[in-house]
Amino acid sequence: MKISILLPYKENFSPDYPGAVSLFVFETSKNSIFKKNINVFGSTRLKKKISNKIY
Numbered sequence: 001m002k003i004s005i006l007l008p009y010k011e012n013f014s015p016d017y018p019g020a021v022s023l024f025v026f027e028t029s030k031n032s033i034f035k036k037n038i039n040v041f042g043s044t045r046l047k048k049k050i051s052n053k054i055y
Contacts, residue, residue, distance in 0.1 A: 001046055
């Protein structure tokens, strides 16, 4: 099973300026039994992004 998560438009998925939804998705994904099958999609203008490969 593959899981894709689409973040809200204004949400940053960056360690420098994360949003509340991004932090929730990151922390929940770390503890999920499906963590190898989760992909996170969103938009940000920041160069540094949180890794969506959470192993």
